[in-house]
Structures are given as C-alpha cells and as structure tokens.
Amino acid sequence: MSLARSIARTRLCEILDALPTLSIGVIGDLALDAYWTADMKRSLLSRETPRFPRPVIREFYSPGAGANVAHNLAVMGIGHVSAFSVLGDDWRGRILDHEMTHRGIDTAPIIVSPKRSTTTYIKPILTGYESEQEDARLDFENANPLTDDLEQALVGQITHEIDDLDALLVADQIEVNGVITERVRDALNRLASDHPEKVLAVDSRQRIGLFRNMILKPNWMEATKALYPERDARALSIEALTEIGKRLCKQCGQPVFLTLSESGVLVCTAETCQHIPAAPVRPPLDPVGAGDAFISAAVSAMVAGASPAEAGAIANLAAAVVIEKLNQTGTASPVEILERYDLACSAEERT
Ligand SMILES: Nc1ncnc2c1ncn2[C@@H]1O[C@H](COP(=O)(O)OP(=O)(O)OP(=O)(O)O)[C@@H](O)[C@H]1O
Numbered sequence: 394m395s396l397a398r399s400i401a402r403t404r405l406c407e408i409l410d411a412l413p414t415l416s417i418g419v420i421g422d423l424a425l426d427a428y429w430t431a432d433m434k435r436s437l438l439s440r441e442t443p444r445f446p447r448p449v450i451r452e453f454y455s456p457g458a459g460a461n462v463a464h465n466l467a468v469m470g471i472g473h474v475s476a477f478s479v480l481g482d483d484w485r486g487r488i489l490d491h492e493m494t495h496r497g498i499d500t501a502p503i504i505v506s507p508k509r510s511t512t513t514y515i516k517p518i519l520t521g522y523e524s525e526q527e528d529a530r531l532d533f534e535n536a537n538p539l540t541d542d543l544e545q546a547l548v549g550q551i552t553h554e555i556d557d558l559d560a561l562l563v564a565d566q567i568e569v570n571g572v573i574t575e576r577v578r579d580a581l582n583r584l585a586s587d588h589p590e591k592v593l594a595v596d597s598r599q600r601i602g603l604f605r606n607m608i609l610k611p612n613w614m615e616a617t618k619a620l621y622p623e624r625d626a627r628a629l630s631i632e633a634l635t636e637i638g639k640r641l642c643k644q645c646g647q648p649v650f651l652t653l654s655e656s657g658v659l660v661c662t663a664e665t666c667q668h669i670p671a672a673p674v675r676p677p678l679d680p681v682g683a684g685d686a687f688i689s690a691a692v693s694a695m696v697a698g699a700s701p702a703e704a705g706a707i708a709n710l711a712a713a714v715v716i717e718k719l720n721q722t723g724t725a726s727p728v729e730i731l732e733r734y735d736l737a738c739s740a741e742e743r744t
C-alpha cells in the first residue's frame with residue numbers, strides 16, 4: 394500500500410484538528426541533553442596541569458529521552474502534555490524542568506528526590522579557527538536502582554492521574570537503573586488492562602517483549618531481540634519481520650508498530666499486518682529523534698480516532714520531517730506533517 398493511499402488528506406486534517414482537545418502523559422526516563430561549546434582559541438596551557446582547558450563560551454540545553462517525546466507531543470499541538478518521572482534534586486533537574494515547562498509541558502507530576510541523579514548527557518563541542526569537533530561525552534547516570542518508596546510514589550502518581558489522560562506513553566529508554574523498573578512495568582501492564590478505553594503505548598530499547606495490553610513500538614532490531622535474542626535482525630526479510638510483528642501483537646494484545654527505518658513501518662493488528670512505506674526525505678539526513686517523533690505521532694493519531702494503519706502513515710510523515718532537521722533532536726508540527734503529506738502525494742504521482 395502507498396503512503397498517500399493509507400490516508401486521505403481530509404481525514405489527515407480531521408485528525409490533526411482534533412489534537413488540541415487531547416491530554417497525553419509521558420511516563421519514564423527523562424534526560425537533559427547539554428551542549429557546551431568551548432572556544433579553543435581562548436585556551437591557554439594551565440600552569441597546574443599539563444592540559445589545555447576548555448573555555449566554555451556557550452551552553453545550550455534540550456529535553457532528551459522521554460522528555461523529547463513530551464516535547465514532540467507539545468509541538469504536535471496536543472492540548473495538555475504532562476510528564477511522570479523521578480528527577481534528582483540537582484541543578485540538572487532544575488534546568489530540565491525549566492526547558493520542559495518552557496516548551497509547554499506540565500512538569501507538576503514529576504517527583505524530585507535527593508536519592509536520584511538527573512540523567513544528563515553533556516556533549517562538549519570544541520571550536521577552533523575553522524573547524525569544530527566533538528569531545529568525549531560526559532554522562533550523569535544513576536549508580537543505584539530506583540528505591541522502593543520512589544517506585545511506589547511514581548506508581549501512585551500515575552494511578553491517581555490516569556483518569557485525566559486520554560493516552561499514556563511509556564518511555565523505557567535507559568538500560569540500567571531507569572525509572573521503569575520491573576514493579577513499575579507490572580503496574581503499567583495492569584493499568585493498561587484496567588483502562589482499555591485509553592491508548593497506552595511503549596517504546597523500550599531493551600525490554601519491549603515484557604509489556605502487555607499496550608501498543609508496542611519496537612524498531613526491527615528491538616522486535617527481533619525480544620523474541621529471538623540469538624538471531625541477527627539484519628539477515629531477516631520483511632516476511633520474517635512480519636511474523637515477528639504478528640507474534641508480538643498476539644503476545645501484548647494490542648497493535649504493534651514495528652518500524653523499519655528508511656522502509657517505513659509494519660502495522661500489525663489482530664487481523665492484519667500492513668507495510669506502510671516511509672515518507673520521502675531529502676538528504677542530508679539526521680536520524681536522531683525519528684523514533685520519538687514516530688511514537689508521539691502514532692499515539693496522538695490513535696487517540697484522535699485514526700485506525701492503526703492511518704496512525705502509521707501519519708507517524709511516518711512526522712518522522713520524515715524530523716530526520717531532515719540536522720544537528721538537533723527535531724519535532725514535527727501539524728503544518729509540517731501536512732506539507733510532507735503533499736510532498737509524498739506528488740512524489741507518488743510522478744512514479
Ligand atoms: N532514512 C529514512 N527515510 C525515511 N524515513 C525514515 C528514515 N529513517 C527513519 N525513518 C522514519 O522514522 C521511523 C522510525 O525509524 P526507526 O525504525 O529507525 O526507529 P528507531 O530505531 O526507534 O529510531 P531512534 O533511533 O530514533 O530510536 C521509520 O518508521 C520511518 O518512518
């Protein structure tokens with residue numbers, strides 16, 4: 394099926410127009426992305442250590458991980474976007490809160506605790522006379538698992554507020570010591586089962602196969618690893634990936650969006666598995682943030698009444714907008730999604 398034929402323009406407009414009436418929450422790992430630019434032309438060899446210091450002349454911060462998913466929802470025009478997580482009582486947590494609030498995200502449900510460290514990825518950029526170079530990243534992570542009382546507080550918070558949400562997106566993005574612990578995951582699986590009227594969806598790098606009763610958004614590698622950890626996903630055909638999508642769908646009881654990078658997405662439901670091609674893109678490309686844009690758009694569309702196939706088409710459009718944005722974790726607005734749809738239609742007419 395062609396992308397343009399997966400959804401009519403009037404239907405796309407109808408869905409995009411409904412977004413401002415929706416309330417969507419994001420629960421999971423939030424991170425702060427920091428870009429520190431050092432002007433090495435100003436660097437003088439230090440007397441104390443035989444090293445050239447990095448004189449930072451610019452700092453720039455943006456929401457990462459689940460916070461970027463929330464940002465994508467806000468830019469898509471969702472009426473109310475809220476974040477559920479646990480941040481550290483530290484300067485990075487305060488900057489992240491500011492960056493999110495500033496982008497229209499409700500951070501009131503976030504729990505702040507001195508027992509946590511706000512996940513931060515600092516990317517030092519060294520500039521010289523003509524050139525620019527990235528230095529090794531500095532990461533702030535959590536050395537210990539989320540404590541029992543914080544697990545309980547997080548579960549309590551979302552259980553208390555789920556009634557006010559139309560959808561909940563789970564961002565299980567950190568491999569170790571993130572906030573989606575086994576207990577939190579079990580609680581979310583139960584919450585999804587107790588609220589079949591709501592759209593729940595999850596993006597998980599390592600554990601997508603452990604979620605139940607909610608929409609899954611694995612990429613082809615994550616999906617393969619969930620069922621066949623010993624198989625090389627790169628060697629699998631689209632037919633083999635279709636089988637994997639169907640099995641994951643059966644296992645979780647909800648649609649599966651199995652993303653295929655430049656090949657688009659397989660949308661698997663209990664009835665069918667459809668391949669929706671990617672939207673056209675114009676290089677140079679920067680794939681960072683494609684997955685976040687995809688899940689945000691797919692979930693928003695589903696809540697606004699789109700079928701899974703329509704949601705897959707809209708999500709492909711949003712992801713294409715984002716990967717054309719260089720050197721940033723991009724977002725896609727309804728206007729940009731509509732422009733991309735028109736571009737996809739004219740590209741299909743020419744072929
Ligand atoms: N080269 C590309 N051309 C067109 N669309 C693309 C391309 N790469 C990715 N996309 C779009 O982005 C979506 C998500 O990409 P992908 O399958 O790589 O997810 P992901 O691995 O979860 O991404 P991320 O690395 O951001 O986590 C795809 O379904 C597709 O719509």
Ligand SMILES: [Mg+2]
Nearest residue numbers: 596612684685
């Ligand atoms: Mg991903």
